[in-house]
Amino acid sequence: MNGMRLRGLIRKEFLQIVRDPSAIAIAVALPIFLLLLFGYGVSLNARRVPLALVAPYSPQAQELLGGFDRSPYFVPHRYATMAAAKSALGRRRVDGIVWLRSDFGRRMLAQGNAGIGVFVNGVDANNAGLLEAYIRGVWLGWLSRQAQDQGSTLSVPVTVEQRIWFNAALRSRNYLVPGLIAIIMTLIGALLTAQVVSREWERGTMEALMATPVSMGDILLSKLIPYFVLGMAGMALSVVMAVWLFAVPLRGSLLVLFSASGLFMLVALGMGLLISTVAKNQFISATIAIVATFLPAFILSGFIFDLNSMPVPIRLLTHIVAARYFVAILQTVFGAGDVWPVVLANAAALCAMAAFFLGLTWRLSRKRLD
Amino acid sequence: MATAALVFKDVEKRFAAGGGRITEALKGLSVEMAAGVITGLLGPDGAGKTTLMRLAAGLLLPDRGQIAVFGHDALSGTRAIPDSIGYMPQRFGLYEDLTVRENLELYADLQGLAPDARSARYDELLAMTALGPFGTRRAGALSGGMKQKLGLACALLRTPRLLLLDEPTVGVDPISRRELWIIIERLAQDGVTVLLSTAYLDEAERCHDLVMLNEGRLLGQANPASFRAPLVGRSFLVRVADGGRRQLQKQLAYRTGVIDAQLQASEVRVILSEGAAPRPEPGETWEPAEPRVEDAFVALLQGSRVQAKREAATIGPGSEPVRLPPGVMIMARDLRRSFGAFEAVKGISFDVSTGEVFGLLGANGAGKTTAFRMLCGLLLPTSGKLSVAGVDMYHAGAAARQRIGYVSQRFVLYGNLSVAQNLQFFAGVYGLGRAALEARLRWAEEEFDLGPYRTVNAGALSVGYKQRLALACALLHDPQILFLDEPTSGVDPLARREFWARINALAHDGVTVMVTTHFMEEAEYCDRLVLMSQGEVLAAGTPPEIRRLAQAPDRPDPTMEDAFIALIAEHEQSIRRAS
Amino acid sequence: MGPRIRALVIKEFLALLRDKVARMTLIVPPLLQLIIFGYAATFNIRDIPYAVYNQDGGAASHELLARFQGSPVFLQRAVLTAERQIAPVIDDKRVLLVIHIGPQFSRDLLAHRPARVQVIIDGRNSNTAALAGNYVNQVVQAFDTEWAAAHGWQVPPAQLVVRSWFNPDLLSRWFIVPGIVGLLTLVVTLLTTGLSVARERESGTFDQLLVTPLASVEILIGKSIPGFVIGLIEATAILAAAVFWFDVPFTGSLWALYLGVFVFLLSGIGIGLMISSISVTQQQGTLGVFLFMVPAVILSGFATPIANMPLAVQYLTYLDPLRYFLVILRGTFLQGDGASVLGSQYAGLAALALASMTLAAWLFRHRMA
Structure with missing residues (x-):
């Protein structure tokens, strides 16, 4: 290693980043776009759900249906017949139907046991589950008002008192935006780095570099350092946007957040450099980077989908996905705080992976063309 | 003699060529190169020149044998070796998005040039390469010749003891080439050992020592004088009082005892086989000529290689060429093209007649390629009139494009398709019917000796065969006009000869040929040519007419290269005076 | 063509x-x-790891917890014995939720008084938290219906009958x-x-x-x-x-x-x-x-x-x-x-x-x- 050579290479790398539109696109434009998309666009919280109400007039029915009108979760549409409502459901105009039979009022008064038909469009199972819970909430509210009107209180044997820690309002943004940091750093560390190294092979600049007295260690370090800085800058940008723009609470310390991110960045860079050592062609290295790093970071990291719910073989597979450890740290540091057992265990895994990938790259890199 | 700069002892190097095949690049090569001189590395395509360079630079390891650089074993990994070598690969690794100066800075850092020595060294190198005014320009925006000079400057930052240059002058115009050579010779005077490979054999004359490789083996090593010596008495310049020199060349080529017959200025250069005596026919004047390295090269290789096809190429069976009425085939009037504020072509005009071989010459960045692309219909002129076979190619329909053939720079083909698949594809897109297709494919495989390579991927062919295939693809549909953009760049002298024999035959059959080239001796093959500089036409006419323009008291009989350099220098000077 | x-x-x-x-x-x-x-x-969650902190020794609480143990959706990971143990198991991500049953649970139920179950859920992944909350509610509601029928509680005047079309099991x-x-x-x-x-x-x-x-x-x-x-x-x-x-x-x-x-x-x-x-x-x-x-x-x-x-x-x-x-x-x-x-x-x-x-x-x- 030699200070002057390394400095020269690093300066070159920075100049290239600044002047290469595709580097800017991956390192700046794409992260901002993704953050905006996830911060504003994507939400797993159901909005006001279009709901069909089919009910002949009766005072009891009006009382219940009024509950749907007042609820912030629904946009009710009245339909005269069940057939019309069903057709609306089939055409995706409404997501669910609440159906009261014509004898609803009578049965309720007479037998105290009337059925409320609820039909939900189960295609989007996640959405359907949420819809069902919202309808249940309206129903319970209606029951307790009914009981109040009769001068008693609704008496159910056991009621659940839910306390949701860390994210009482269940804003999906609070975990999607921090998780996105892992995606963005994967993009910069693995995809972009793999691309720039393959490009040097393709354009013949690597041959010219190798003909100089520069060592392979210098070349590797000169890729590591600038893209490390770039990745950390992307991460800092994401944190700033998360906290100030999307009001995501950050309960842990910045120190832990940045240290863990630095560790993950090393893993991502290790993967990127390894890919470009194996594939000296930009197209192939991009394909490998997307399939081996980007997609797993999206799907197998716990960023969106719950890891515990996956089948055992897939769950085992997630243990070799570096992003899973980082997402765990991110969601904890943002949502809960510096919970040391979580942070340390996952950081240890990241350390091991960084050592593995960087070590393997080092072993495989030779200052030769064949 | 002091320690040899570079010693190869029994070196073997093999590569996996894909599909389980192995290419033997070097087959037990032993050679020594002396220190302090310029050694030229010659040989046809695939001789192993690049492999030798890369082994010397330590970028490859030999499978067997020893390599020593200034007495150090190259395989021991000693630091002394990379520090003493400067290497400029064929495609020099300039960072195109860095400026000229930033590229220099980078390589200065990498070679560990002391900071206080830099400024002076940059100035020196920039002055030497005449790149001074372009210090802040991005390397990607430089012309081909300027890129090569910058690459050389980067390899020279800390004067190496051994400088390896792999085809440093390919695709470089004669002026830049001359400048590069001045730099190289000055280095040699300063004690730098230079090893360079080249396909331009006139350059070989300027080397102190020549190493000739063929198929991974050493074919010979000698200084240019001894290299030429066997040819003394075998080289002649032949002229006839009347009649075309092209006709004469064709006749001479068939004569017994003649190995090679090439146009040279208004004469034909003839090389006789060993022991053959000159046999002038009536009307011919044979004058003994000073032998050149190229003569020796051709004489040496003709023996070891399949006899180059010298029969005139025919358009092939079943396709009588449609004779066009004599007249203008290509017409350009005040043709202009701008890219933003930059005017690449500034109003050029010329006519090309049917059956003519028409050359478009110019320095790198003179606007030839832009003009060429407008003629083929790949680029829309900003203004001006253009007619190719009676139509404007850019707006012309399929029928008009059916009449042209096109061979692009670097012989662009589908690299991962086999030779046969490439031919079938082009036959298909030109709409050849089944019977015609079969016949033409057979013709192409025979005419261009492509038969043995049918199933080889085009990308794996040597440059010479790529060129043949590209030409074959462009000729499948019997075009009336053939566009050739630097069709012989990087091709060895033997392949160039074959190529031009075909072009001459095609022209003879009435095909109009439009060609750009950097080889000035090839300009002689043209019936007429235009010389472009900075987007303008400097001179137009037959080769003798152009040469006459450059006649001067101290230069009574200028070669085409002399004319080229003199005319362009004059033009640039007049521009400078005007501004 | x-x-x-x-x-x-x-x-x-x-x-x-x-x-x-x-x-x-x-x-x-x-x-x-x-x-x-x-x-x-998949958004279907299963094997939700949970811990139990049961301060009630009565049969009713065991009956309720047995329903969780029998569900494929839940997986019991720990039994807690003190309130201060709740925070660490959630923070460390050992469990996603803690079911806390107070000391009065069985006594209240047998006395026909409404009883409460406290459920503490890790909200770091809000979608998983919401789904887990829904599953808890479903288990408790099933318990309620049976308990109400068996112990003569008043039945609500109208029941929801939920059916999901096109994907019945969601x-x-x-x-x-x-x-x-x-x-x-x-x-x-x-x-x-x-x-x-x-x-x-x-x-x-x-x-x-x-x-x-x-x-x-x-x-x-x-x-x-x-x-x-x-x-x-x-x-x-x-x-x-x-x-x-x-x-x-x-x-x-x-x-x-x-x-x-x-x-x-x-x-x-x-x-x-x-x-x-x-x-x-x-x-x-x-x-x-x-x-x-x-x-x-x-x-x-x-x-x-x-x-x-x-x-x-x-x-x-x-x-x-x-x-x-x-x-x-x-x-x-x-x-x-x-x-x-x-x-x-x-x-x-x-x-x-x-x-x-x-x-x-x-x-x-x-x-x-």
């Missing part, structure tokens, strides 16, 4: 399939994604897997077409094509057909995997589905060729495909409903071919839809296909060199 186009199509196929690496990129990534998405992408796999068909078809078409022009431009063969008698439309058709055929084959393979491997029911009209596949492929190819024609180098082509694909997947409604997005973003999704195709896929798979219901989806795709193809053909010749 004219002989010229045929020659071009053959060449395009050879270029795609002759190279081992290129063949691999057509097979391996889709296969991996099918497996990963098919199995890993399996998110039924939702995700048809989506994968769309996703992977898009990936394959973009990969085959998105680089085809850029690759030729970079190597210079595109100029060679342009000087041949081929018209822009012929080049467009020639370059579209291989992507179309490969896309169609892969779409069919993935459809078969969805039905026969992942057991997603196909209830609608196959004809309506394939009409959708047809227009969707055309729009995907059009966009791929457009990206490719704008790009000068393969690197730009790869980047363009990637920059299009990521938002196209996110905005398609593949994992998150379009209706949840802000209005401006919802308008943006009209430019996303995947959005229309997902409706067609899920409609024909689960809702039993025929072509008549899906008219507007076909129209959207056809409009995108027409616009992108026209632009691509124009760009072939008019792109500044």
Whole structure:
């Protein structure tokens, strides 16, 4: 290693980043776009759900249906017949139907046991589950008002008192935006780095570099350092946007957040450099980077989908996905705080992976063309 | 003699060529190169020149044998070796998005040039390469010749003891080439050992020592004088009082005892086989000529290689060429093209007649390629009139494009398709019917000796065969006009000869040929040519007419290269005076 | 098909399939994604790890907890003995939720007094938290109904009878897997077409094509057909995997589905060729495909409903071919839809296909060199 050579290479790398539109696109434009998309666009919280109400007039029915009108979760549409409502459901105009039979009022008064038909469009199972819970909430509210009107209180044997820690309002943004940091750093560390190294092979600049007295260690370090800085800058940008723009609470310390991110960045860079050592062609290295790093970071990291719910073989597979450890740290540091057992265990895994990938790259890199 | 700069002892190097095949690049090569001189590395395509360079630079390891650089074993990994070598690969690794100066800075850092020595060294190198005014320009925006000079400057930052240059002058115009050579010779005077490979054999004359490789083996090593010596008495310049020199060349080529017959200025250069005596026919004047390295090269290789096809190429069976009425085939009037504020072509005009071989010459960045692309219909002129076979190619329909053939720079083909698949594809897109297709494919495989390579991927062919295939693809549909953009760049002298024999035959059959080239001796093959500089036409006419323009008291009989350099220098000077 | 186009199509196929690496990129990534998405992408949670802190020794609390133990959704990880143990098990992610039953629980119930169960849920992943909360409610409600009946509690005057149509067990796999068909078809078409022009431009063969008698439309058709055929084959393979491997029911009209596949492929190819024609180098082509694909997947409604997005973003999704195709896929798979219901989806795709193809053909010749 030699200070002057390394400095020269690093300066070159920075100049290239600044002047290469595709580097800017991956390192700046794409992260901002993704953050905006996830911060504003994507939400797993159901909005006001279009709901069909089919009910002949009766005072009891009006009382219940009024509950749907007042609820912030629904946009009710009245339909005269069940057939019309069903057709609306089939055409995706409404997501669910609440159906009261014509004898609803009578049965309720007479037998105290009337059925409320609820039909939900189960295609989007996640959405359907949420819809069902919202309808249940309206129903319970209606029951307790009914009981109040009769001068008693609704008496159910056991009621659940839910306390949701860390994210009482269940804003999906609070975990999607921090998780996105892992995606963005994967993009910069693995995809972009793999691309720039393959490009040097393709354009013949690597041959010219190798003909100089520069060592392979210098070349590797000169890729590591600038893209490390770039990745950390992307991460800092994401944190700033998360906290100030999307009001995501950050309960842990910045120190832990940045240290863990630095560790993950090393893993991502290790993967990127390894890919470009194996594939000296930009197209192939991009394909490998997307399939081996980007997609797993999206799907197998716990960023969106719950890891515990996956089948055992897939769950085992997630243990070799570096992003899973980082997402765990991110969601904890943002949502809960510096919970040391979580942070340390996952950081240890990241350390091991960084050592593995960087070590393997080092072993495989030779200052030769064949 | 002091320690040899570079010693190869029994070196073997093999590569996996894909599909389980192995290419033997070097087959037990032993050679020594002396220190302090310029050694030229010659040989046809695939001789192993690049492999030798890369082994010397330590970028490859030999499978067997020893390599020593200034007495150090190259395989021991000693630091002394990379520090003493400067290497400029064929495609020099300039960072195109860095400026000229930033590229220099980078390589200065990498070679560990002391900071206080830099400024002076940059100035020196920039002055030497005449790149001074372009210090802040991005390397990607430089012309081909300027890129090569910058690459050389980067390899020279800390004067190496051994400088390896792999085809440093390919695709470089004669002026830049001359400048590069001045730099190289000055280095040699300063004690730098230079090893360079080249396909331009006139350059070989300027080397102190020549190493000739063929198929991974050493074919010979000698200084240019001894290299030429066997040819003394075998080289002649032949002229006839009347009649075309092209006709004469064709006749001479068939004569017994003649190995090679090439146009040279208004004469034909003839090389006789060993022991053959000159046999002038009536009307011919044979004058003994000073032998050149190229003569020796051709004489040496003709023996070891399949006899180059010298029969005139025919358009092939079943396709009588449609004779066009004599007249203008290509017409350009005040043709202009701008890219933003930059005017690449500034109003050029010329006519090309049917059956003519028409050359478009110019320095790198003179606007030839832009003009060429407008003629083929790949680029829309900003203004001006253009007619190719009676139509404007850019707006012309399929029928008009059916009449042209096109061979692009670097012989662009589908690299991962086999030779046969490439031919079938082009036959298909030109709409050849089944019977015609079969016949033409057979013709192409025979005419261009492509038969043995049918199933080889085009990308794996040597440059010479790529060129043949590209030409074959462009000729499948019997075009009336053939566009050739630097069709012989990087091709060895033997392949160039074959190529031009075909072009001459095609022209003879009435095909109009439009060609750009950097080889000035090839300009002689043209019936007429235009010389472009900075987007303008400097001179137009037959080769003798152009040469006459450059006649001067101290230069009574200028070669085409002399004319080229003199005319362009004059033009640039007049521009400078005007501004 | 004219002989010229045929020659071009053959060449395009050879270029795609002759190279081992290129063949691999057509097979391996889709296969991996099918497996990963098919199995890993699920919103159905199970094996939710939980801890119990039961201060009540009575039978009622044991009866309630037994219901959790017997459910496949829940997995008991720990029994806590003090309140201060709650925070650490949640913080450390050892459990997702803690069920806390107070000391009065059984006594209250037996005395006909409403009792409370406190459930503390880790909200770091709010979606999982919400789903887990719903499952807890369901278990407790089932307990309530039985307890009320057995111990003579007053029954609510009206009960909810919930039925879910098209997907009775609310399996998110039924939702995700048809989506994968769309996703992977898009990936394959973009990969085959998105680089085809850029690759030729970079190597210079595109100029060679342009000087041949081929018209822009012929080049467009020639370059579209291989992507179309490969896309169609892969779409069919993935459809078969969805039905026969992942057991997603196909209830609608196959004809309506394939009409959708047809227009969707055309729009995907059009966009791929457009990206490719704008790009000068393969690197730009790869980047363009990637920059299009990521938002196209996110905005398609593949994992998150379009209706949840802000209005401006919802308008943006009209430019996303995947959005229309997902409706067609899920409609024909689960809702039993025929072509008549899906008219507007076909129209959207056809409009995108027409616009992108026209632009691509124009760009072939008019792109500044």
